[in-house]
Amino acid sequence: MNIFVINSGSSSIKYQLFKMPATQPVCSGLIERIGMPGSAVTHKVYLNGKEQMINRAVDITDHEQGMLEAAKLLTGPGISVIQNPDDIHAVGHRIVHGGEKMTHPVIIDEEIKTEIKKLFAMAPLHNPGSYQGIIVAEKLFKKARQIAVFDTAFHQTLPEKAFRYAIPHKFYKDDGIRVYGFHGISHKYVSSKALAYLDNPEAKVITIHLGNGCSMAAVDAGKCIDTSMGLTPLDGLIMGTRSGAIDPSVVMYLMSQVGYTVDQVNELLNKQSGMIGLTGYSDFRDIRKLYDNGDPNAKLALEMFAYRIKKFIGSYTAALNGLDAIVFTAGVGENDSLVREMVCKNVDYLGIKLDKRKNASKASEIRDVGTADSKVRILVIPTNEELEIANQCQELLVHEKTT
Numbered sequence: 001m002n003i004f005v006i007n008s009g010s011s012s013i014k015y016q017l018f019k020m021p022a023t024q025p026v027c028s029g030l031i032e033r034i035g036m037p038g039s040a041v042t043h044k045v046y047l048n049g050k051e052q053m054i055n056r057a058v059d060i061t062d063h064e065q066g067m068l069e070a071a072k073l074l075t076g077p078g079i080s081v082i083q084n085p086d087d088i089h090a091v092g093h094r095i096v097h098g099g100e101k102m103t104h105p106v107i108i109d110e111e112i113k114t115e116i117k118k119l120f121a122m123a124p125l126h127n128p129g130s131y132q133g134i135i136v137a138e139k140l141f142k143k144a145r146q147i148a149v150f151d152t153a154f155h156q157t158l159p160e161k162a163f164r165y166a167i168p169h170k171f172y173k174d175d176g177i178r179v180y181g182f183h184g185i186s187h188k189y190v191s192s193k194a195l196a197y198l199d200n201p202e203a204k205v206i207t208i209h210l211g212n213g214c215s216m217a218a219v220d221a222g223k224c225i226d227t228s229m230g231l232t233p234l235d236g237l238i239m240g241t242r243s244g245a246i247d248p249s250v251v252m253y254l255m256s257q258v259g260y261t262v263d264q265v266n267e268l269l270n271k272q273s274g275m276i277g278l279t280g281y282s283d284f285r286d287i288r289k290l291y292d293n294g295d296p297n298a299k300l301a302l303e304m305f306a307y308r309i310k311k312f313i314g315s316y317t318a319a320l321n322g323l324d325a326i327v328f329t330a331g332v333g334e335n336d337s338l339v340r341e342m343v344c345k346n347v348d349y350l351g352i353k354l355d356k357r358k359n360a361s362k363a364s365e366i367r368d369v370g371t372a373d374s375k376v377r378i379l380v381i382p383t384n385e386e387l388e389i390a391n392q393c394q395e396l397l398v399h400e401k402t403t
Contacts, residue, residue, distance in 0.1 A: 001019070001020040001021075001089050001090070001394060001397070002017065002018070002019055002020075002082060002087055002088050002089050002090075003017070003018045003020055003088075003089065003090045003091075003092055003390045003393050003394060004016075004017050004018075004074075004088045004090070004091045004092070004137075004141065004144070005017075005018065005091075005092045005094075005386040005389045005390050005393075006067075006091060006092070006093050006094070006133050006137060007094040007385065007386065007389075008063065008093070008094070008129045008130045008132065008133030009125075009126065009129045009130075011032070011033060011034045011035060011036060011129075012030065012031060012032045012033070012034060012129075013029075013030070013031040013034070013063065013066050013067065013070065013133065014028075014029070014030050014031075014386070015028065015029050015030075015031075015070055015386075016028040016029075016386040016387075016390075017074065017081055017082070017088075018386075018387070018390040020390060020391075020394045021394070023387055024046065025046065025386070025387075026045070026046055026047075026081045027043065027044060027045045027046065027073075027074065027081045028043075028044050028386075029041065029042060029043040029044065029070055029073065030042045031060060031066040031067075031069060031070060033060075034060050034061075034062065034063060034066050035060070035061055035062060038057075039057075039058060039059060039060040040055065040056060040057050040058065041054070041055070041056045041058055041060070041066075041069050041070075041073070042054070042055050043055075043056075043070075043073045043079075045079045045081060052079055054073065054079070056069075062132075063129065063132040063133060063136050064132075064135075064136045064139070066136075067133070067136040067137065067140055068140070071085055071140050071141075085140055085141050085142070085143075085144075086141075086142070086143045088141045088143070088144045089144060089145065089397075090144050090145045090146075090147055090393050090394075090397060091137045091141050091144045091145070091146050091147065092105075092147050092149055092389040092390055092392070092393040093108070093130055093133055093134055093137070093146065093147065093148050093149065093389075094130065094149055094151065094185060094385060094389055095116060095127065095130050095148045095149065095150050095151065096123045096126035096127055096130065096150075096151045096152070096182060096233065097116075097119040097122050097123035097126065097127050097150070097151070097152055097180065097182075097232075098115075098116075098119070098148070098150030098151070098152045098153055099115065099118070099119050099122070099152070099176060099180070100156070100176060100178075100180075101115060102115060102148070102150050102152075102153070103150070103152075103153050103156040104150075104153060104396075105147055105148065105149045105150075105153075105392045105393065105395075105396045106147065106148050106396075107145055107146070107147055107396070107400075108134060108146040108147060108148050112148060113131065113134065116130070116131050116134075116148070117131060122180070122231060122232050123182075123232060123233065124266075124270075125233070125270065126233070134146060134148075145397065147392075147393045147396060147397075149185060149388075149389045149392050149393065150184070151182045151183060151184045151185055152180045152181060152182060152184055153184055154181070154184030154185070154187055154188040154217075154224050155179075155180060155181030155182075155184050155187075155217070155224050155227050157223045157224050157225065158179065158181065158224060158225060158226060158227065159225065162179065162225060162226045162319075163178045163179040163180075164178055164179075165177060165178065165179070165231075177231055178231065179227070179229075179230045179231065179235075180229070180230070180231060180232075181215070181217070181224070181227035181228075181229050181230075182213070182215055182227075182229045182233045183209045183213065183215045183217075183229070183330075184217075184224070184227075185385045185388050185389060186207075186209050186329060186330060186383040186385050186388075187207045187209060187215075187217040187219070187224065187227070188388060189383055189384055189385065189387070189388040190207050190209075190327050190329045190381040190383050191205050191207050191217070191219040191222060191224075191327065192222065193366060193381050194207070194325055194327050194379055194381060195221075195222060197366050197379065197381075198324060198325060198377065200324065201221060201222065202221045203221070203324040203325060204218075204219070204220055204221075204320040204321075204322045204323050204324050204325075205219045205323075205324060205325045205326070205327060206218055206219070206312075206313055206316045206317070206320075206323065206325075206326045206327070207219060207326075207327045207329065208309060208326060208327060208328050208329065208333055208343075209329050209330045209333060209383070210237075210309075210328065210329070210330050210331070210332035210333035210336075210339065211240075211330035211331040211332055211333070212239065212240035212241070212282060212283075212331075213233055213239050213240070213242070214228075214236070214237040214238070214239045214240075214244075214330075214332075215227060215228045215229045215233075215236055215237060216228040216236070216237065216309070216312045216313075216316065218316035218319050218320050220320055225319060225320070226316060226319050228312055234269060234270060236308075236312070237305070237308050237309060237312070238274050238275065238278075238301075238304055238305045238308050239274045239275070240274055240275050240276060240282035240283070240284075241270065241271045241272065241273065241274050241275070241276045241277075241282050242269065242270055242271075242273060242274045243269045243273035243274055243277070244274065244308060245308075246269070251265055251269075254268070275287060275301055275305070278297060278300065278301035278304070279295070279297050279298050279301045280297075284331075284332045284336055284339070287301060287302065288336065288338060291338070302338070302339065302342060303342070305339070305342075306339065306342035306343045306345075309343045310343060310347060313326060313343075313347065313350070313352075314347075314350070317350055323350065323351070323376050324376065324377065325376060325377040325378070325379050326352065326376060326377075326378055326379070327379045327380075327381050328340055328343075328378075328379070328380050328381070329380070329381050329382065329383040330383055333380070334380055334381075334382055334383075335362075337359050337360050340354065340359055340369065340378075340380070341354060341356065341359055344378060350376060351374065351375030351376045352370070352374060352375075352376045352378060353370055353371040353373065353374035353375075353378075354369060354370060354371070354374075354378055355369055355370060355371045355372075355374075358370075363380075364382060365382070366379060366380070366381050366382075367379070367380050
């Protein structure tokens with residue numbers, strides 16, 4: 001079964017093609033800076049154990065043109081992985097916000113597209129790009145089943161005491177204002193890997209997804225019971241360009257006293273805050289260089305970043321009534337040893353003890369970077385959202401055939 005996975009953002013498209021049930025993709029790609037100067041395509045093909053890479057600087061004006069470039073590369077001479085677009089059986093789309101109605105992977109129809117559009121305001125940086133990816137994929141892969149996999153779905157097991165806000169009931173009932181949580185595809189993937197690694201299906205695990213967007217989840221026996229992001233992906237941890245949790249009065253003050261509009265506040269908190277607001281950079285590799293050179297703003301920013309994570313570890317340990325493992329994942333979580341060290345420093349009371357030598361090592365597989373006597377295992381697990389999406393698509397189609 002050929003499953004083409006699309007992770008479409010506001011200005012980029014990531015994709016992978018899986019020939020299921022094989023878990024290794026036969027190709028992958030990134031189309032970036034869509035609609036901006038310097039747009040480019042990176043395409044990798046994995047054949048006979050060897051990787052072939054194509055880099056193209058192409059003026060890509062919109063998502064449709066980007067997907068057309070990807071389709072050409074899938075069937076290109078000498079590097080083709082399929083004969084024509086009709087060889088794709090299913091296209092799996094990562095959709096960030098599914099609200100309360102969409103709690104499982106679904107075959108996309110007009111009703112589902114309407115629901116996704118309704119949630120544009122709750123995920124303005126993500127849902128519009130994903131929606132456009134669906135529209136384009138329907139044109140290009142006419143025989144494929146289009147399937148939506150939702151980032152919010154994994155968090156739909158939150159108890160009401162965890163997902164409700166302390167505001168009048170009507171705002172939940174009439175407007176759907178509640179905690180939804182995000183990065184659920186990643187949290188589901190790495191938490192299931194952690195349970196298997198620990199050989200304990202009942203394990204209590206805290207998953208820590210750290211990239212440009214950052215979130216955490218408290219997972220009890222594979223079920224999410226709390227998560228750091230809220231109504232939108234803005235809440236919780238400090239992120240690349242997002243503020244994370246902030247006193248709501250700051251918003252009111254900015255509007256009533258500084259003269260900001262709603263749009264300006266939205267722009268400030270989503271795109272100009274977090275690490276870029278504190279240091280001038282959103283990429284942790286740049287911030288690490290500043291830190292290594294003794295920059296005080298970078299030092300403060302990383303201390304704030306780690307401190308916020310520590311607070312969630314403490315609160316989630318209480319919510320879980322115990323802790324078997326913490327899991328670092330995503331670009332920063334998997335690759336930044338300094339961040340892991342700062343997060344794990346001075347939390348030995350909880351039984352978290354980092355082995356600095358193990359932490360400094362690099363590997364592409366699951367690794368435990370805790371000391372031998374650490375009561376809580378400290379795992380670094382590479383996430384694979386695309387594979388998780390492909391797995392969920394395959395399960396849906398198999399189930400559809402048997403019912």
